[in-house]
Amino acid sequence: MLAGEGANVHVDHWRRGLGALSSRLDAEMRRWRGAGKPPFQFELVGPFRWDGAFPLSPPSDRFADRALYMLGLWRVLRDIDGVADVDQSNWDVRLYVFGARVPGWDGSFAEGIGIQNGEVALVRASAGGDIFLPLQVIGHELLHTVGASDKYDDGGHALEPEGLVEPEMAPRYPQVHAEWMVGEVPVSPGAGKPPSSLDDLGVGPVTAREIGWAPLVRLAASSTRGPAWPGR
Numbered sequence: 759m760l761a762g763e764g765a766n767v768h769v770d771h772w773r774r775g776l777g778a779l780s781s782r783l784d785a786e787m788r789r790w791r792g793a794g795k796p797p798f799q800f801e802l803v804g805p806f807r808w809d810g811a812f813p814l815s816p817p818s819d820r821f822a823d824r825a826l827y828m829l830g831l832w833r834v835l836r837d838i839d840g841v842a843d844v845d846q847s848n849w850d851v852r853l854y855v856f857g858a859r860v861p862g863w864d865g866s867f868a869e870g871i872g873i874q875n876g877e878v879a880l881v882r883a884s885a886g887g888d889i890f891l892p893l894q895v896i897g898h899e900l901l902h903t904v905g906a907s908d909k910y911d912d913g914g915h916a917l918e919p920e921g922l923v924e925p926e927m928a929p930r931y932p933q934v935h936a937e938w939m940v941g942e943v944p945v946s947p948g949a950g951k952p953p954s955s956l957d958d959l960g961v962g963p964v965t966a967r968e969i970g971w972a973p974l975v976r977l978a979a980s981s982t983r984g985p986a987w988p989g990r
């Protein structure tokens with residue numbers, strides 16, 4: 759955990775939040791494959807003051823830009839690990855959260871990247887106040903690291919059916935949950951509303967297969983049925 763200028767990181771608040779995120783992901787894994795070891799357990803290191811770069815994306819999608827970006831990212835993470843005295847080999851996934859303050863803005867925000875099938879994710883987010891949005895984005899980027907792909911269209915809305923947690927629901931809309939790899943609760947095709955708590959987020963059948971929570975089967979109309987929600 760890194761703290762930028764003016765950012766107030768309340769460690770206990772973040773520990774509790776990460777615990778809640780871990781529980782929510784655990785509940786989703788159990789829904790798919792039954793009881794087991796929690797899929798994600800967090801250990802918070804820091805916060806450390808950080809005034810250096812925190813590159814979230816290459817300037818363009820060109821190969822040269824992406825290659826330069828990865829090189830720059832590697833250098834930045836090496837520097838952060840030095841400050842935080844982190845031994846990379848002790849972790850399955852390293853998640854770098856940069857608590858930042860946007861002057862004149864007290865609301866929450868979060869943006870990030872997760873290297874798909876990688877071991878690194880970065881999130882730049884508001885650190886104080888309500889941290890639901892940062893936790894939502896952290897969950898999203900972590901799911902990228904274990905193989906999940908994005909499931910939203912250019913407008914940020916759910917792709918059908920892969921962006922739905924319950925594609926088999928009839929009628930299909932409104933959905934109850936936001937697919938974690940989409941980020942909004944679909945209310946009708948091409949439209950959605952923001953989730954308001956971790957309980958509003960879920961892992962749909964396609965993400966569950968990508969991350970190994972559900973068996974790999976060919977995507978067919980009859981195979982999109984997920985397990986029942988507890989208590990529903």
Ligand SMILES: [Zn+2]
Nearest residue numbers: 898902907908
């Ligand atoms: Zn994503």
